[in-house]
Amino acid sequence: MTVVTQETVASTSFPALGSEITVAVTEPARLDQVVGHVRACVDLVDRTLSRFRPDSELRRLERRPGEPQPASALFIEALERSIMAAAASNGLFDPTIRDALEAAGYDRSIERIEAEGPGPARLPRPGGGWTGIRVDRANRTVTLPPGVRLDFGGIGKGLLVDLALRTLGNLTCGMLVSAGGDLAVTGPPPQGGWRCGIALTPDAPDEAVVRLTAGALATSGLGRRQWTREGQVLHHLIDPRTGRPGVSRWQVVTVAAGSCVVAEVAAKVAWLLDDDGPAWVVRRGLAGRFRDRAGAVVTVGGWPAETSAGEGA
Secondary structure, eight states: OEEOOOTTOEEEEEEETTEEEEEEESSGGGHHHHHHHHHHHHHHHHHHHOSSOTTSHHHHHTTSTTSOEEOOHHHHHHHHHHHHHHHHTTTSSOTTOHHHHHHTTOOSOHHHHHHHOOOOOOOOOOOOGGGGOEEETTTTEEEOOTTOOOOOTTTHHHHHHHHHHHTSOSOOSOEEEEETTEEEEESSOOTTOEEEEEOSSTTSOOSEEEEESSEEEEEEESTTOEEEETTEEEESOEETTTTEEOOOSEEEEEEEESSHHHHHHHHHHHHHTGGGHHHHHHHTTOEEEEEETTSOEEEESSOOOEEETTSOO
16 A cells, blocks of 8 residues: 655655555644654554564563563553454454464564575464463553464554554644555545555555545555565465465455554455455455455445546545
8 A cells, every 4th residue: 555646745754664654744844743753653663562673572571471571551552452353353363373474484574584585494383372361451461371472463563553643642734654555544634535555565556546534544465575485485474273374365455444453453354264355344344455366356345436546636
């Protein structure tokens, strides 16, 4: 997903969290202020949830399994939202698939995998460990069962976007924050709405454009996070039922929701559900766009009207 250029919008992008972060505002004079705030949120999310940083809160908490550990408000929020998503999806969204990710070769940042190649093959491990996690909100502690290792890759970008927008304060302009194409907006939109391009991968041309006036959009698909090991193409969308990279007829799934976390989780679950994905999105009261590998597009749940990528503002 991209933010299509509009005359009344000022925007900028920068790399972070293995993705491109884009910030856009309807009052250009506010751009630097908003970008500074978003960068601070990026740093907080990285220090709290990264599995690649040895000094992150996540890495600290996992060093003493089976014991209640003090946890920050952001970590508890991420964990509680993940557990709720796991329960709502019958475990298809699972924050405890880290061993399976690493078994598939995703044991370092995507930039290092692209430069050095994936990690060695290991036996896959199905998910389900989330049922044994304990969160004590009153005492602000988290207890991780022995052998359970967390990965917030399926919810972290959405959490960053939502956090940045909800903590911006009382700015009166319209704002958009995108993390790797998962985005949300707040405030008065530009005339006609935010023009958001939909593409197969972050560096591919837009296929279509939708206009967003409120809420969030998120896309799930193979995209950049693919690698080859021993002649086999692998990817990051792990099916917790098998512990292996999932298989789906859909090339990309995009979901519209009230928050970026909800959209991000739903897009991943719908991709993994394969043929059952569209009906599941409708049952959740959401809107979705499904593009299969042959190029056919299915939209459900009141998906907004699309225009061609080449149409004017």
